[in-house]
Amino acid sequence: MVRSDPVDTLRRHGLSITAQRLAVLRALARRPHGSADAIVEQVRAEINVISRQAVYNALGTLTEKGIIRRIQPAGSPAIYENRVGDNHHHLICRTCGKTVDVDCAVGKAPCLKASDHAGFQIDEAEVIYWGTCSKCLGAASGIRDQAIPRRNLKVSASKTEPKRNPI
Amino acid sequence: MVRSDPVDTLRRHGLSITAQRLAVLRALARRPHGSADAIVEQVRAEINVISRQAVYNALGTLTEKGIIRRIQPAGSPAIYENRVGDNHHHLICRTCGKTVDVDCAVGKAPCLKASDHAGFQIDEAEVIYWGTCSKCLGAASGIRDQAIPRRNLKVSASKTEPKRNPI
DNA sequence: CGTAATTGTGGACTGAATCAAAAAAAATAA
DNA sequence: TTATTTTTTTTGATTCAGTCCACAATTACG
Structure with missing residues (x-):
């Protein structure tokens, strides 16, 4: 069951079929993990014009x-x-x-079971593994490719030296 | 090893001891899971004045x-x-x-091992279980307590269901 | 103490995402 | 088809969390 036809997908879910939604779906089919902004760009390359909001709308309803x-x-x-x-992770x-x-x-899907539910009704387990990809491991120096420049984990390379705790 | 003395904690990590950092630490000791904003509020109740930036600074360095x-x-x-x-989760x-x-x-700490590393060097596994707490399960109607109003999972209650005849 | 380094302050600013009203396009009915 | 109604898109303003900046205040250390 590949059924990757975007039109069909939309129809099956009772959604109106619009050029924008189709383009968003195609963009996602092409590139697996795109940010809203990346998708805007991709879609604009295909369709000539789309508003950022339309992309957010489409992504939201989808x-x-x-x-x-x-x-x-x-x-x-x-x-x-x-x-x-x-239930795959990232x-x-x-x-x-x-x-x-x-x-x-x-x-x-073992991750869906927390050891103690604390009375919660769990509907999703979200797992994110953080690390460094092989390319960035190699270029560890200072290449700074920055597809997604995570600003929060501030670069902090060697600003505050004493990582190793003395004593 | 309870060693909950904030002053000592800061000193042990080679950090300057400031009223703001201490207050932030105390606020966190009091309330386990606080947002930056909540902490600002708490700290302002204790110390009279603190800038939002100082809280972010403190949280960042800590x-x-x-x-x-x-x-x-x-x-x-x-x-x-x-x-x-x-390595506990949420x-x-x-x-x-x-x-x-x-x-x-x-x-x-099994969650720290992804089945396929894809060449990554993993340093952290972040696991978040999403669900509904017992209180909200009970008040399922429309109480809307909203301590943290997740705006993304838009409420979407019955907006897209005009098909059903509303009588 | 006094000086250098670190930290805090206030305000402007950013980027991601959302809201709202009018315009446009799809779906539905005729 | 055409008319009409519903849904979607556009445009522009707005929120929100978080950051940047320059300068003042505080802390650490000799």
């Missing part, structure tokens, strides 16, 4: 319908993906923002 | 030093906690934002 998924990594703008419904590079999918660590 | 931890739930402002170094109520700690699902 997310609501469960057609796409929104991931909101700490300190970075949200990114979207069209792989849904299989591995994000702190340096360049590159995001890759990883399957659940312990098998099927 | 986070850098590993004295506190920053959690950035999708779509909500960051929250901070003073329980660090034990359970957040989508409705009211209430956050509780949960210990790692599968034992010690």
Whole structure:
């Protein structure tokens, strides 16, 4: 069941079919993990014009319908993906923002069970692995590729030296 | 090892001791999961005046030093906690934002291992369980307590259901 | 103490995302 | 088809969390 036809997808969910939504879907099909801004750009390359708001609208309703998924990594703008419904997780590079999918660590969907629910009714387990991708590991010096310039984990390279705790 | 003396904590990490930092630490000791804004408020109740920036500064350096931890739930402002170094996770109520700690699902620190590293060097696994707390489950109607008003998962109650004849 | 370094203050500013009203396009009915 | 109604897009302003900046205040250290 590949059924990757965007028109059909929209229709099946009872959504109006608009050029903008189709373009957003295609953009997501092309690039797995795009930020709203990246999608705006991509869509503008395909369709000539689209408002930023229209992209947010599309992403919003598509997310609501469960057609796409929104991931909101700490300190970075949200990114979207069209792989849904299989409880996979993400591995994000702190340096360049590159995001890759990883399957659940312990098998099927064990992450969905917290050891103590504390009375909560859990509907989703979100797992993000933070690290450094191989490319950024290599260029560890100062290349600063910065696809998604995470401003929060402030660069802090060697500003406050004494990382190693004395005594 | 309770060693909850803020002055000592700061000193041990080679940080200057300022009224603002102490107040921030105390605020965090009092309330486990506070947003920057909530902390500003709390600190202003104790100390008379503190700039928002000072709070952000304090939270930033304390986070850098590993004295506190920053959690950035999708779509909500960051929250901070003073329980660090034990790889626990969080359970957040989508409705009211209430956050509780949960210990790692599968034992010690299994979540730290993704099944496929894809060449990444992982340094942290962030796990957030999303759900609804017991209180909000009860008041499922429309109480709208909204401690942290997650604006992203837009309420979307029945906006897109005009198909159903409303009588 | 006095001086240098660190930290705090207030205000302007940024970027991501949202809101709101009018214009345009789709869906539905005729 | 055309008319009409509903949904979506556009445009522009607005919020919100967080940051940047220059200068004043405080802290640490000799």
